[in-house]
Amino acid sequence: LKRPEILKAMSDVLAKLPPGDEVGIMAMNIGEGEKRIWLTHFSNDPSQIAAALARVPAFVEKPNNLPSEDEVKRSAEKAKQENKGKATVSVGTGPDPEPSDTKVAKAKKPDDNKPKPEDIVETETIRGKNGAVVTRTVLKDGSVNLKRVNGSGNVTIEFDDVYDMAAAVREATRAAAQERPNSQPAIIWLSDGIAPIFYEDRDATEQLLIHSNAIFNSLTVDLRTLFKFLLPFGKPVAGWMGVSLYGSAKRLAQNSGGEAVRVNRTSDYGAGLAKIIGNLTARYSLGFTLGEQEKDDGRLHELAIRVKALDAKGKTRKLEVSTRRGYFMPKDTSDETAANQLAP
Numbered sequence: 001l002k003r004p005e006i007l008k009a010m011s012d013v014l015a016k017l018p019p020g021d022e023v024g025i026m027a028m029n030i031g032e033g034e035k036r037i038w039l040t041h042f043s044n045d046p047s048q049i050a051a052a053l054a055r056v057p058a059f060v061e062k063p064n065n066l067p068s069e070d071e072v073k074r075s076a077e078k079a080k081q082e083n084k085g086k087a088t089v090s091v092g093t094g095p096d097p098e099p100s101d102t103k104v105a106k107a108k109k110p111d112d113n114k115p116k117p118e119d120i121v122e123t124e125t126i127r128g129k130n131g132a133v134v135t136r137t138v139l140k141d142g143s144v145n146l147k148r149v150n151g152s153g154n155v156t157i158e159f160d161d162v163y164d165m166a167a168a169v170r171e172a173t174r175a176a177a178q179e180r181p182n183s184q185p186a187i188i189w190l191s192d193g194i195a196p197i198f199y200e201d202r203d204a205t206e207q208l209l210i211h212s213n214a215i216f217n218s219l220t221v222d223l224r225t226l227f228k229f230l231l232p233f234g235k236p237v238a239g240w241m242g243v244s245l246y247g248s249a250k251r252l253a254q255n256s257g258g259e260a261v262r263v264n265r266t267s268d269y270g271a272g273l274a275k276i277i278g279n280l281t282a283r284y285s286l287g288f289t290l291g292e293q294e295k296d297d298g299r300l301h302e303l304a305i306r307v308k309a310l311d312a313k314g315k316t317r318k319l320e321v322s323t324r325r326g327y328f329m330p331k332d333t334s335d336e337t338a339a340n341q342l343a344p
Contacts, residue, residue, distance in 0.1 A: 001056045001057070001060060001190075002056075002057045002060055002061075003266065004057075005266055006266055006269045007053045007054065007056060007057075009266070009267070009269050009270030009273075010053060010269055010270060010273050011046075011049060011050045011053050012270060013270050013273045013274045013277065014046070014049050014273075014277075015046040015049070015050070017044060017277070018281070019044060020044075021044060021281075022042040022043055022044045022180070023040070023042065023043060023044070023049050024038065024040060024041050024042045024043070024172070024175065024176075025038070025039040025040050025049070025052045025053065026038050026039065026168060026171070026172065027039055027055070027056055027059045028163055028168060029059075029060070035163070036142065036163045036167075036168065036171075037059065039052035039053070039055050039056070039059075040052035041175070041179065042175075042176075042179055042180055119139050119140050120137055120138070120139060120140075121138045121139060121140055122136075122137075122138040123135065123136070123137050123138070124136040124138075124204075126200045126201060126203075126204045127200070128151075128199065128200035128203070130150075130151045131150075131151025131152075132148060132149065132150050132151050132198075132199075132200055132242055133148070133149050133200075134146065134147070134148045134198050134200045134201050134204075135147045135148075136166075136167075136201070138167075142163065142167075142171070143161045143162065143163055144161075144162050144163060144164070144167050145158070145159070145160045145161065145162070146158065146159040146160075146162060146164075146198070146201075147159075148198050148200070148241075148242055150242065157241055157242070164195065164196065164197055164201075165189065165195045165197055165205070165248065165249065166197055166201045166202070166204070166205045168189075169187060169205050169208065169209065169214075169216070169252075170205075170208065172185070172187050172214075173185060173187075173208060173209070173212040173214050176212075176214070177212065184213065184215070185212065185213070185214040185215070186214070186215040186216075186217065186258070186280050187209075187214060187215070187216050187217065187258075188217045188218070188219060188273070188276055189216065189217065189218045189219070189249050189252075189253075190218075190219045190220075190221075191218075191220060191221070191249065192220070192221045193220040193221065193222075193246050193247070193249065194245060194246055195245075195246075195248055195249055196238070196243050196244070196245055197243065197244050197248050198242050198243055198244075199242055199243070199244055200242070202244055202248045202251070202252070205252065206251070206252055206255050206256065207300065207328070209252065209255075209256040209324075210255075210256060210300070210324050210325075210326065210327065210328060211328055214256065215256055215257050215258045215280065215324075216249075216252040216253050216256040216258045217253050217258035217259050217260070217261075217276045217280075218249035218250055218252070218253045218258070218259075218260045218261070219261050219263060219269070219272050219273060219276065220249060220250070220260065220261070220262050220263070221262075221263055221264070222262060222263070222264045254322075254325075255324065255325045256324050256325075257322050257323045257324040258276075258322065259275070259276050259279055259322060261275055261276060279322070286305070290329070294329065295329065296328075296329035297329070298328075299328075300325070300326045300327070300328060301326050301327050301328070301329065302325065302326045303323070303324070303325065303326045303327055305321050305323050306318070306321065307319040307321050
């Protein structure tokens with residue numbers, strides 16, 4: 001994403017969206033000093049979207065020195081007026097921040113690194129089918145502390161100050177629900193395919209997508225030869241830790257009714273994005289009535305849709321259908337409401 005021709009191809013595709021569709025762009029880096037930022041919130045202004053994409057190279061190089069979204073909006077508006085909608089934004093990264101005092105850091109007690117109660121926004125506990133428990137602690141700055149205890153209780157793995165695919169999905173669906181209620185959110189995840197995530201966390205993210213009526217799509221870059229060679233060696237260790245290294249984005253796409261597209265060449269990015277958007281705009285919304293005896297049991301109810309059609313020779317063919325793998329029953333509060341009404 002440092003290459004301007006790739007960003008230009010993606011910007012050109014997004015500029016063709018219908019007026020009713022809006023785009024929000026979030027950038028995040030995975031690794032040491034993980035950081036994420038909304039390059040732009042929901043907008044259908046082509047110049048603002050182009051300006052947001054123009055910030056990506058600076059974020060990749062020096063994420064801590066990226067200008068704010070308001071600054072980019074002003075730059076985009078100025079460029080729109082001067083260049084008749086063709087936004088060209090130059091982003092300066094500035095000098096590196098001063099290094100912290102390592103002596104002071106070493107003098108801190110281990111407990112100083114633990115989040116204070118007032119810094120915790122949300123704590124989510126996820127229990128897997130194998131008995132493993134994952135705890136996600138969300139802090140005010142948006143970062144997440146992860147802790148996984150295996151089913152036997154004898155292996156505990158902790159990651160502090162992370163921002164992973166699960167966190168991005170949660171934030172994106174929450175933003176769509178708050179800023180654009182009653183809309184159909186669609187997430188397009190662009191990465192190299194390597195997205196470490198606990199298996200239990202991945203399954204919970206899948207349930208969240210289905211609950212939120214959100215469609216997950218992935219635009220994945222082919223792995224380099226070295227990563228392809230090392231991946232088989234890393235999978236056993238990751239499996240012992242309960243971590244999925246590769247392929248979770250594709251799984252989320254398939255089970256939420258989205259599409260997983262692989263890209264390799266520069267020209268593939270625009271074409272891949274256009275394919276995902278094209279399929280999103282050519283969808284059918286099907287409704288059905290639930291049986292009276294069907295109650296909310298907290299489980300996923302499997303749903304399969306099969307379509308057949310005749311080809312040019314009159315032969316019956318099965319069509320490939322992309323749809324979410326099921327649904328969750330809405331909470332039935334009628335009994336609880338009736339009980340409250342009868343209460344003295």
